[in-house]
Amino acid sequence: MLARAFEAAGLPTTSLVLLKDHAQRTKPPRALFVPFPYGFALGKPNDPEFQHRVLSTALELLNAAAGPVLAEFPEDADAPVRLLQSSMVQNINNEGDPANELTAMRRYYLQWVEQHSGRTAVGNSGIPSRRFRGLVRYLQAYVAGTPYDYQEKPAEVSQIQFMRQAADDLKAFMLEARMQQRPNHRDNELQEWFWEETAVGLLLTRLAERLKHDGEERAAFGIAR
Amino acid sequence: MPRIEDLTEIQRQTVLNFPCFEYEDAPFVRLGKPFRQIRLALVTTAGVHLRGDKTFTAGDQSYRLIPSNASARDIIQSHNSIGFDRTAVYRDLNVSFPMDRLKELVERGIIGSTTASYYSFMGAQTNPKRILEETGPEAARLLLDEGADAAILTPT
Numbered sequence: 173m174l175a176r177a178f179e180a181a182g183l184p185t186t187s188l189v190l191l192k193d194h195a196q197r198t199k200p201p202r203a204l205f206v207p208f209p210y211g212f213a214l215g216k217p218n219d220p221e222f223q224h225r226v227l228s229t230a231l232e233l234l235n236a237a238a239g240p241v242l243a244e245f246p247e248d249a250d251a252p253v254r255l256l257q258s259s260m261v262q263n264i265n266n267e268g269d270p271a272n273e274l275t276a277m278r279r280y281y282l283q284w285v286e287q288h289s290g291r292t293a294v295g296n297s298g299i300p301s302r303r304f305r306g307l308v309r310y311l312q313a314y315v316a317g318t319p320y321d322y323q324e325k326p327a328e329v330s331q332i333q334f335m336r337q338a339a340d341d342l343k344a345f346m347l348e349a350r351m352q353q354r355p356n357h358r359d360n361e362l363q364e365w366f367w368e369e370t371a372v373g374l375l376l377t378r379l380a381e382r383l384k385h386d387g388e389e390r391a392a393f394g395i396a397r
Numbered sequence: 398m399p400r401i402e403d404l405t406e407i408q409r410q411t412v413l414n415f416p417c418f419e420y421e422d423a424p425f426v427r428l429g430k431p432f433r434q435i436r437l438a439l440v441t442t443a444g445v446h447l448r449g450d451k452t453f454t455a456g457d458q459s460y461r462l463i464p465s466n467a468s469a470r471d472i473i474q475s476h477n478s479i480g481f482d483r484t485a486v487y488r489d490l491n492v493s494f495p496m497d498r499l500k501e502l503v504e505r506g507i508i509g510s511t512t513a514s515y516y517s518f519m520g521a522q523t524n525p526k527r528i529l530e531e532t533g534p535e536a537a538r539l540l541l542d543e544g545a546d547a548a549i550l551t552p553t
Binding site: 173181 | 423424425426427428432435437438440442443448452454455468469470473474475477478480481482483484485486487488489490491492493495497498501502507508518525528529530533534536537538540541545546547548549550551552553
């Protein structure tokens with residue numbers, strides 16, 4: 173779609189596409205279908221040479237004399253195909269306080285950030301991670317239907333949008349901390365841990381249920397995955 | 398990409414119902430130069446942007462500018478979709494937004510240069526009219542103004 177708009181404006185494009193059937197019908201000018209899941213467009217994180225092979229194959233298509241061109245990248249990346257969602261598992265953590273859990277994971281989180289040169293995926297909500305305990309209380313109050321005067325929510329963002337962003341940040345914090353704590357995980361092991369064993373995971377599951385109850389299905393779905 | 402049968406039911410319905418504009422024509426502009434001379438732009442629909450920039454919200458068809466010399470720690474992903482595995486991007490931004498790879502292509506002499514600005518949109522839009530008619534062409538013109546010879550587009 174965007175490729176067509178660019179090409180029509182006079183800029184040659186080549187695209188990586190994840191949906192072959194879609195590409196066959198929308199006909200971007202040059203497209204390389206890659207057999208990877210959403211979130212894995214270049215195939216393998218931290219594998220520069222693999223990523224370079226994907227890129228080169230896509231860039232090669234710029235040499236085509238006419239289009240539309242749809243090629244297929246031949247290598248597999250062994251990326252996990254099915255994303256585990258919270259409704260698929262049972263959370264066994266009935267007693268844990270999510271705020272305390274965040275505090276306990278914090279040192280792993282800080283190590284992850286340091287080892288990634290200051291990079292973290294946390295940041296969508298705008299709440300710094302050291303203030304996440306208050307964020308947890310805010311979400312717990314929403315789940316319980318009790319009023320909670322949360323001063324730190326930015327005024328220009330809706331409540332629902334803010335809670336989605338908060339959920340993204342809490343997930344990112346916990347998963348980055350876990351990847352630091354246990355670097356070698358197989359497919360879905362991270363998500364299984366998060367949704368089955370953590371108090372933060374249980375809080376987000378309850379948040380999603382509450383949102384669904386309040387008619388916010390899309391937000392609920394996004395939070396619970 | 399997951400095969401249709403591997404997706405959960407709600408994902409299946411989303412994908413099957415995804416508006417798929419079928420076109421008869423296909424605009425096509427030939428690359429006018431050898432690779433090693435081109436200035437390449439990186440554009441994505443992965444919903445990434447500079448930390449502190451406005452986050453993407455549902456139905457947001459605007460773009461964000463990301464300087465090509467930004468570092469990964471200055472970039473976050475606020476894509477509003479219903480859900481995909483983000484742990485690959487947590488580990489390595491390049492898996493969706495290959496900034497480092499493009500730098501290496503220049504270092505290796507495979508391309509001439511990159512544009513100073515890269516652009517990010519948010520994908521998975523059910524009605525991308527504004528992207529097609531307004532913000533997409535605008536980003537293309539801005540890139541052409543910077544001397545872009547081609548753009549590589551990455552999805553979520």
